[in-house]
Amino acid sequence: MAGERITVLVVDDAPECLAVLGELLQPHYRVLVANSGAAALRLAEAEPRPELILLDVMMPEMDGRQVFTRLRAQAATADIPVIFVTAMGDLQDELQGLEAGAVDYITKPIAPPLVLARVRIQLELKQAKDRLSDQNRWLEREVARRMSENDLTQRVAIHALARLAETRDNETGNHLLRTQGYVERLARLLQALPAYAGELTDHKIDLIARSAPLHDIGKVGVPDKILCKPGALDEDEWSIMRTHARIGAEAIAQAERDVGHSLEFLTYAKEIAEHHHERWDGAGYPDGLAETDIPLPARLMALADVFDALISRRCYKPPFSFEHARGLIAEGGGSQFDPDITHCFLDNFDDFVAIARRHADQQAERAEPQG
Known part of the structure; x- marks a missing residue:
């Protein structure tokens, strides 16, 4: 995986959690950190845009679910995959996060190998999704081009045939x-x-x-x-x-x-x-x-x-x-x-x-x- 080209945003109001996740991910990815929901939204909309966000659920002022809702409401950030990170281990909380649209759910205290594996999997899935999206856009353009070409060919053939009779x-x-x-x-x-x-x-x-x-x-x-x-x-x-x-x-x-x-x-x-x-x-x-x-x-x-x-x-x-x-x-x-x-x-x-x-x-x- 081309590490420096992949940006991961880590959001947590606890400095020690930012430090732990930052040290874990920096050898593999370009890491951005935010200690509040407002800062997370600014970084998510800036360039280079993160390709994955690790988002703490329990934060003051604007919690993780509110941040997630704001991310999904903006076209620029709507497709960025989000992994919720929380100290809450309740199954219902995890289900609510996944049903809201998060791609995964990590509980604290974190297990470094597990975090790295889940981050890697989600980035690979995003890259595959992006490639598929690019291919679909190319196919749509190609279909449109060929339909336009066929349409023009049909019109030209009609006029050529009609003008042949007109001679x-x-x-x-x-x-x-x-x-x-x-x-x-x-x-x-x-x-x-x-x-x-x-x-x-x-x-x-x-x-x-x-x-x-x-x-x-x-x-x-x-x-x-x-x-x-x-x-x-x-x-x-x-x-x-x-x-x-x-x-x-x-x-x-x-x-x-x-x-x-x-x-x-x-x-x-x-x-x-x-x-x-x-x-x-x-x-x-x-x-x-x-x-x-x-x-x-x-x-x-x-x-x-x-x-x-x-x-x-x-x-x-x-x-x-x-x-x-x-x-x-x-x-x-x-x-x-x-x-x-x-x-x-x-x-x-x-x-x-x-x-x-x-x-x-x-x-x-x-x-x-x-x-």
Whole structure:
């Protein structure tokens, strides 16, 4: 045991007891002595902090149990092991001391070999406990680091996959970031409503927002001549275009089957990919779902996707102003869009304009709001 690096504090109001314990321990440890409870507390909080305290129980003014209580109440000294030293040999006194949290109990007159053995054991136990605590802290940091790394890897993979699909339609720019921002803001606003507080937890909102960029992943299955057509699509072309919703959901489902494991956020990704073109009135696709039969993540994306399409340049249309887009969204509330989500959007419209500007495309693809 590395003696000089280990500090032991001996507390006793009797000078002869301090002398005996000091002479016994000094060959092995750095010894600090205190002849009162107040002095003991000062030394215990000072540096170098003792790694073990031998504390006399029977002292005037502040007895050992009071000192012990004060030690445990301070964060700096709460973990220092304490051995009670007393002339009382009553079993009940010893039990009370141990139940209070002392690690051991030594009775006077002391037996030097026994004192040395008990001090050594308690210091070894403390060192083992400290090593374990250090290892636990390291493990906690490592787990946190790896979780953060896995989280970042997942986010990067999602965006990489979504942007790969986006290269098929190079006019969408930062559409992924904007719609993700809209969806998260809408979900936060909806969360504040009593009807949604239980359903939209912080965890669920995070997963919905995380999965939002995969909403149009199915467009990889749509031919370029349709996806990039500058004019209006005919009925046959629309039928093919609409398949992207099912294609996207099936691709995500197949990925889950391939790894043999279901991920919570991919459940929301499938719902968004498959149903973000459904309408509140049931006139959407691919399943013609209506109202709350449409999964909530898809209802959030439905409005977010349309708003961003309205304010962005497309091969078939110029960008609309923010105010024009706002008016069209308002007209669609209760028919195309969930009324509650529409109200959240309209009542906090400036938030969505801010998101759009924050993630504006490099090229001037949108008009600024008018009026």
